[in-house]
Amino acid sequence: MATRADLVTMTQPETRGKVPVRGRKARTHRARVGARGRDARSMSQDQTEPEGEARLFEGIAPHAVACPLDPGGLAARARRIMASQTPVFFAARRSHGDPSRLPVFLVGLATPTAKRIRAVLSAHSHIHGAPSLGLIPALVASLESWDRHYGRARVFPESLEALSADDSLKAAQWVLQRLQEEAPGADHVLDGQGLDAALVGLVHLLLPQAPLIVCLDAAHAGNADTRPREWRRLQAVQQRLLHHWRAVLPGRLIEVSGEDLHAQPRETLHSLFARLGLGFEERLLQVMTPPAGPEVPGAFVGAAVAHIRAGRLAQAEATLGEVLRQVPGHPAAVHLLGVVHFRQGHPESALHLMRQSLELIGTPVREWQHNLAVVRKALKARLQKGAGEDLPEISEPPG
Structure with missing residues (x-):
């Protein structure tokens, strides 16, 4: 006989190139390559690399860098990310990055729940809601540009495989410096640009303690089935990547259900801010108005x-x-x-x-x-x- 549990409650349904070496291993690497007889021009490039490395993150214009929104390109990149950024990849890089919790990221597209959570986070007394900074996409663009400058054919995400602990710390400090300039003295800074789920692994590598918040909307929320086809394809790619991160980085994502947020707003927000290490503020309930x-x-x-x-x-x-x-x-x-x-x-x-x-x-x-x-x-x-x-x-x- 059928049981109550049988009922469904949801209503709707590469290119390879030279491996870049940075940081403390650069000198040893140059000697090894020189012993194999690299040509003078290549040697000259390697010799200037450490000096140029210090300027790696200078002169970037984050606001001018937009995250690509082509579904086909993002789907191809997502497959490469899921193939390369595995538990073994992250286990070998536990010493990378900076443990700061200053940055806060909302992962994924701007769904109705994400918009409400963004408003609540920005209204908290210990969180500065910044405009769209685009720091992480700008960082990806900078790393790819740097590799092209030195004749390396690698692009993101393959370029991360040779990112040393020293360079990951340097990249993290570049991000933190920009956030501190944006909001001096703030405990947390929320980037106004949603984080592409494809970049979760990069953020974890550079800022392993930075909160990554994912808002889960039911299939019917916000009339998702009437969205443009391109939007739905983008959302599908994001969902595949999130499934990957749940398996590879268990417990890393802070997930907020839109259903729970509407049914039990106080309890849901209490839980969210507890994960952030912050206290709940009663006035936040007034900020969280239902979608129009x-x-x-x-x-x-x-x-x-x-x-x-x-x-x-x-x-x-x-x-x-x-x-x-x-x-x-x-x-x-x-x-x-x-x-x-x-x-x-x-x-x-x-x-x-x-x-x-x-x-x-x-x-x-x-x-x-x-x-x-x-x-x-x-x-x-x-x-x-x-x-x-x-x-x-x-x-x-x-x-």
Whole structure:
């Protein structure tokens, strides 16, 4: 017999070149290469490298560097990142970077939950919400430019393989200096530009203690299914990368659920700021206003999902009632109300509501059809137990 756990509560569904050597190993490397008879021009470049290295991060214009947003290019780069930045890669680089917690990054695209969390973080008395600084993309551009200058064909992420501990510290200090100039005396600085998930590994390498916050929106939040196709492709790449980082750097990401944020804002923010080592401030609840316009029903639906998962069925029913008051016949709300009724022990009304939701949406939704099948099976089992004989399959009602 089907159980309550069977119900689905979600409503919607290279090029290789010379290996660059920097820092303390540079002199030994030059001697070794010289012994193999490198030509005079190459030797001259290597001899000038340490002096130029000190200027590696000077003269960068971060605001002029934009993170590429071509989905095809980002997908190809993501595959290379996932292949190269493995647990072994990071285990061999535990001594890299600076342990400062000054920078705070929001990872991923600007979803409704990310916008709300950004507003809350920027309003905290110990966090400075900076404009879009773009420091990490600028750093990538600088490293690639440096390799090109010395005739190396490597690009990001392959260029990180030869980044020494000394150079990672130098890069981290360049970032920290820019942030301190942006907000002198601040405990934390939040970059106004969201961090591409492809750059999480680089940030971890340079700033292994810097908070990396990921906002999780349900598939229906913010009408994601109506977004442009390119946006949805970008989001898919980001999700694949986040899945990679969860496996490679377990516990490194601070994840905030949009559903939990709407259903239990105080508890969710308490947990977030505890991870940041900061106290919760009551006034932040006033900053965190629900998204405007058509996103409001989506936020309520997300909250209802969170209530259902936590077993708060009465609260879920009240929340869904509010959605249906604002948008009568909201398909997701009708379906979830059916889920609530089923878990309350009312399969007959659950069956009616789930059928109604599929009629309202007008297109097959795999999870909803699964839920409907579960309810039918449970109702049939109940009838069989009472009558002691098999009954025909429950048919669809007339249109």
